[in-house]
Amino acid sequence: MLFRDRNSNDLLNATAFLVVQRHKDKCGEYPTGFHFNKYMSALHRETGGETSPLRLPHCWYRWGDQVAIQQMPTSLRWDHSEPPAASVRWEGRPPEIPADDPLMQKLEARIEELTGEYAAPADDFAKSTKLRSLIDFVYAYAPFPFQNEYRQLREAFVDMRGSMIPVDEIDQAILMPTLDRAFRVFPEAEFPRFRHQVAPARSVIELLVEQGKPGVTLANEASEAFWFAFCYHLRLHPKAHQNLSPQLLRQWESTLADRMDAYEAAVRSILAEAAETIPSFKSDSRARELVDNANKQIEEDLAFIESYGEELEALGKFTDALRKHRQ
Amino acid sequence: MRDKGFRAWLYHYRGRKILPIIAFVEFAIFFRSRGKDTHEVRQLMKKMNVEIEPMQGQSADSMVETIIAAGIRPNTAPFYKMWRDHAIAGHAHTAPLIVVTNNVKDFAFLANRVISPNDAMKAF
Numbered sequence: 001m002l003f004r005d006r007n008s009n010d011l012l013n014a015t016a017f018l019v020v021q022r023h024k025d026k027c028g029e030y031p032t033g034f035h036f037n038k039y040m041s042a043l044h045r046e047t048g049g050e051t052s053p054l055r056l057p058h059c060w061y062r063w064g065d066q067v068a069i070q071q072m073p074t075s076l077r078w079d080h081s082e083p084p085a086a087s088v089r090w091e092g093r094p095p096e097i098p099a100d101d102p103l104m105q106k107l108e109a110r111i112e113e114l115t116g117e118y119a120a121p122a123d124d125f126a127k128s129t130k131l132r133s134l135i136d137f138v139y140a141y142a143p144f145p146f147q148n149e150y151r152q153l154r155e156a157f158v159d160m161r162g163s164m165i166p167v168d169e170i171d172q173a174i175l176m177p178t179l180d181r182a183f184r185v186f187p188e189a190e191f192p193r194f195r196h197q198v199a200p201a202r203s204v205i206e207l208l209v210e211q212g213k214p215g216v217t218l219a220n221e222a223s224e225a226f227w228f229a230f231c232y233h234l235r236l237h238p239k240a241h242q243n244l245s246p247q248l249l250r251q252w253e254s255t256l257a258d259r260m261d262a263y264e265a266a267v268r269s270i271l272a273e274a275a276e277t278i279p280s281f282k283s284d285s286r287a288r289e290l291v292d293n294a295n296k297q298i299e300e301d302l303a304f305i306e307s308y309g310e311e312l313e314a315l316g317k318f319t320d321a322l323r324k325h326r327q
Numbered sequence: 328m329r330d331k332g333f334r335a336w337l338y339h340y341r342g343r344k345i346l347p348i349i350a351f352v353e354f355a356i357f358f359r360s361r362g363k364d365t366h367e368v369r370q371l372m373k374k375m376n377v378e379i380e381p382m383q384g385q386s387a388d389s390m391v392e393t394i395i396a397a398g399i400r401p402n403t404a405p406f407y408k409m410w411r412d413h414a415i416a417g418h419a420h421t422a423p424l425i426v427v428t429n430n431v432k433d434f435a436f437l438a439n440r441v442i443s444p445n446d447a448m449k450a451f
Contacts, residue, residue, distance in 0.1 A: 070384065080422045221341070255378070262376040266341045298338075301374050305334055308363075308371055315357050316329025316429070323430060326408050
């Protein structure tokens with residue numbers, strides 16, 4: 001299949017532009033990346049999904065159904081790589097809107113409805129029930145139930161940050177059952193290259209949650225690291241992306257091994273920190289082997305790095321000399 | 328990475344870490360001059376979970392934008408002096424990526440998107 005230039009899809013140009021403008025018209029601010037992704041996802045799905053003439057380049061990733069920025073019109077500007085923190089705007093000449101196209105008319109009408117219902121300033125939105133209903137709306141058609149279940153776990157961690165109830169009482173009541181529901185529906189058959197990570201991740205998160213407040217912060221971090229690691233595999237799954245160039249998919253595939261190495265290193269680091277800072281974790285017999293293995297690998301890695309210490313120090317002096325020479 | 332304390336901090340830092348390809352080339356040339364292999368630089372970065380990132384669309388566009396914004400004209404002495412720093416900075420094209428360098432002064436065009444290693448260790 002040939003992929004045309006990212007600016008040559010008139011319908012996509014017009015739709016993306018109108019989404020940005022109508023959202024701003026409704027609430028005075030440009031849409032967050034979060035809003036933008038959800039609107040585009042809904043429009044794409046409602047115009048046929050896989051067969052939609054919109055041909056939206058998108059994948060399921062960390063924050064639900066997300067557009068592939070690399071393949072979207074170049075006039076769209078994102079000021080942050082994470083959708084909840086990003087503001088999306090259109091820069092440059094507005095595209096031509098094919099106003100006589102019946103599909104464009106349908107899209108325009110639906111954009112009015114969606115922005116009318118969900119547009120809100122970023123600060124207000126985060127606090128309102130509109131956020132939850134927009135997320136629910138899109139996650140209802142996620143390709144794997146696991147995504148929706150894990151979303152509940154991530155939200156539970158976020159909700160707990162502001163909780164007035166002592167954390168020790170919450171973890172058993174809320175986090176553990178939510179964790180259990182999510183991991184029980186992990187689609188192992190669909191992710192053969194990732195499924196071996198699931199049980200160890202669950203063990204680590206549960207062990208940390210059991211430590212109460214200091215453990216929950218690290219449990220949240222371990223949970224996010226696991227989710228991000230999973231999402232590198234998710235976006236490559238054929239059920240979880242559409243209209244992506246083979247080049248982009250190859251690029252993502254080529255970084256997968258390194259991403260998994262980084263994930264495992266992050267887990268080791270979290271275990272080491274937990275052992276250092278949470279006495280109850282350090283003395284937990286179930287954590288002992290995990291921590292010992294983590295610390296052993298960390299020591300080996302640091303020794304390897306320091307074996308190049310002389311070269312790295314000399315390199316620093318060399319670059320300083322180069323800059324002085326350039327002045 | 329000349330400082331041992333920073334190296335340990337960088338190793339333990341759990342966020343995303345990128346070495347722009349131009350900086351990797353400098354590393355590799357220097358290491359080769361010391362009798363080491365290019366492969367060893369890659370291994371070292373891998374141990375620290377630092378991605379060696381090629382220059383791609385967004386990085387290149389960002390590099391162009393910062394050079395233009397700085398008023399640097401092509402084929403001039405400032406261009407040849409500064410293009411490398413702009414190429415490196417291009418990799419921090421989108422927040423939350425920032426440049427960590429001992430040469431904060433040379434990256435002043437990045438405003439609050441550049442930080443020294445000491446400040447990075449305090450901030451993150």
